[in-house]
Amino acid sequence: MLFCGLKLTHDGSVALIEDNKLIFSYEVEKFNNNKRYSEIPDLDFVEEVLNLHGYTSADVDRFVIDGWAGLKESKVDTRSHGQELSLTVAPYREVSLSADALQAYSGSGLAIGGRTYDYTSYMHSTTHIASTYCASPYAVTKEPSYALVYDGGMYPRFYYFDPANGKLENLGPLFMYIGNIYSLFSLHFEPFLRGGQGPRVDDLSVAGKVMAYIAKGQVRPELLEQFELTYARHFSPSLEFNWTFSQEIKRYVDEHHIPHADAMASFHQYLEQLLVTSLEASVTKHGRKTRNFCFIGGCSLNIKWNSAIRESGLFDDVFVSPFTNDTGSAIGAACCEMIHQTGHPHLNWSVYSGPMVIQNEPAEGWESRACTVAQLAELLHTTDDPVVVLHDRAELGPRALGNRSILAAAVQPDMKDRLNAIKQREDYRPVSPICMEEHAPAIFSPGTRDPYMLFDHMLRDEWVERIPAIRHLDGTARLQTVSREDNPLIYDLLDAYENLSGIPVLCNTSANLLGSGFFPDVRSATEWNGTRYVWCNETLYEKQ
Structure with missing residues (x-):
């Protein structure tokens, strides 16, 4: 059908x-x-x-x-x-x-x-729920799973799904902060301040920026306490509560001369702790019927929350899909x-199920020549120039995973700044590492399989000076691991690059115009003029 x-x-x-x-x-x-x-x-x-x-x-x-x-x-x-x-x-x-x-x-x-x-x-x-459960490994064997849906306009909603009887049991909300509170709160503080625009103003791009920016702040115990007190005094099941809560915390922060970065770092930690403790209470109340867990919705793009849940020991396995x-x-x-x-819950899928790249003519002023994967690796190694890589079908979801990526050597400390400047992004934004799966545990902690860039990893001390461009301000990295089965072309590229450099890691950031989706074709990537090189299907385009 x-x-x-x-x-x-x-x-x-x-x-x-x-x-x-x-x-x-x-x-x-x-x-x-x-x-x-x-x-x-x-x-x-x-x-x-x-x-x-x-x-x-x-x-x-x-x-x-x-x-x-x-x-x-x-x-x-x-x-x-x-x-x-x-x-x-x-x-x-x-x-x-x-x-x-x-x-x-x-x-x-x-x-x-x-x-x-x-x-x-x-x-x-x-x-x-269906998008993630059906894509999960649990669906293959029809195992039950808990599912947490935490999206912008809803409270974190907890469910238990058992495919054996086809029942999706609603276990209720974990707590009463809607998903958008993460960005709505931050819009009251520098550098995201949107003063005077009202409780319903939001910006879908802010949450990811805040997740990076909080590395500049420190968690304040007094603020954690203040969040609880403010919630108890002002909660109401309305959108206006988000405004009232944020305004009250903003007033407290300013009166006590607390840096705004500290306010956001503290609120992030507060919600993270609330997620873990509330999940534990709900699972215990339900009698723990499985140790499988799916996290779904825009909030599950928060790699730090995903990692905190995984590290809590509440579940044996935590699954987040790339199109969560x-x-x-x-x-x-x-x-x-x-x-x-x-009656079948299992979906056979690939993350590379988006549109096929269009290999049309480049913009004026660009020349092309044949270029194998091995030659592309040599170019990345010898020039230290970023390269737009367009290959086959686009990735599902918001994160570029090699087929619509800008790849670059991670060995130069200034490469992160160069890539952020190319993409017109703030200087505090991180650049992700893409790494051969079998080498990841030696370079990152935990370095476990992470093909969709959805968990937090620490860069090990002995690698800090070797690949400084992919290390965030707090020492973490949003790692993507690659096996030959995941993406043969990108794996072969990393393998060839490692043979030349001794490093199985490259920088990876999305190839797109500011505020737009991934580049669909060679023409738009070359018209953009953000990089000197664009590679597509073993053809290298070079700006003259």
């Missing part, structure tokens, strides 16, 4: 599953250098991406739409062939603990490719219907 999942709102995407295999998941932002978080502009986009793989909308057995804002149901406004269209979809989440989290909502009037289709819709919180945020919602919607129709 063919299930086509649709995420119509921000992080718009289309995913196609055939017989439990993910054929593709195409995010709007990964076409035409579209802006990050773009919605599906027109349902014609759905037909276009189906056609890229030889399908039409008429081939699809069931269209499935991700739920959105609302408690009983929701309306999503979209377009079809330029005409305005409003579709009824599932709500954002359940209204009570006893509500059926796997409930399917039916709709009609989905206009694609000149035809109109009925469709199914599932709650946004549920599509999150809303970029996985179309996949999750299709997975919900896959489970409903077939």
Whole structure:
């Protein structure tokens, strides 16, 4: 059967599953250098991406739409062939603990490719769970798992899923801070201050910056206490609480002359401790029915929180998918219907299931020549110049994992600053290491397998001077490990580079325009002019 999942709102995407295999998941932002978080502009986009793989909308057995804002149901406004269209979809989440989290909502009037289709819709919180559980190793053997969904507009919602009986048990919220509190709080402090803009203002790009910036701060015990006191005095189940809480803490911080970096570092630590202690209490209350755990939603892009949960010993295994945020919602919607129709929870997938790179003509002033992987390794070793690497299909989710990356030698201390300047990023932002999997434990702690860049690792002391460009201010690194099975081309590149340099590590950061998705083609990467070299499919493009 063919299930086509649709995420119509921000992080718009289309995913196609055939017989439990993910054929593709195409995010709007990964076409035409579209802006990050773009919605599906027109349902014609759905037909276009189906056609890229030889399908039409008429081939699809069931269209499935991700739920959105609302408690009983929701309306999503979209377009079809330029005409305005409003579709009824599932709500954002359940209204009570006893509500059926796997409930399917039916709709009609989905206009694609000149035809109109009925469709199914599932709650946004549920599509999150399905996207990660079905991609997890637990689904292969149909093992139960706990699942924590912590996304921007919701409290951290804890579930227990047992595929043996198909039941998704809602265990309630862990605590009452919505996911967006991390960025909303930080917008009250320098350098993210957005004074006077009200409680509902948010910036989706801030959370990742804050996670890096807190390395400049120190955790203050008095602030940890103040967070508890302020919560007890002012909590209300409303968006305004985020504003009130942040304003009260800001007042305390300024009155006591506490550096703003300390305030954010302390709040990060406060929420991290709250996550771990609340998880322990909830698992204990539930009688610990499994030691498997899935963490889902935008908040699970926080590598420090992921690591804290993994290191807590509460679970034997912690799984976070590379499309854990809303970029996985179309996949999750299709997975919900896959489970409903077939009873099979396992999704056969690859992280490299995005659009194929377009190897078109470069911009004026660029020349091309043949360049093998071994020659690319030599170039990285001898020139110390960053290279945009475009290869095969794009990565799912927000992180470049070698196929849409800027790679560079990590041996020069100034390479991090050079890459941040190239990408117009703040100087405190880290650059990630990409490392051959078998060498990672000797270079990083713990250095365990981490193919999707989702956990925190410390750079070991003996490597600090050898690869300084990938070390963050606090000594950590957002590591990506690579095996030959994960990505043969990137593994061979690292292997060839190690043979030349003795170092199995390179710098890795995403190849994209500021505020846009990954480069879709050679033309846009060379028009950007951010680097001297662009490499695509064994062709090297050099700016003259």
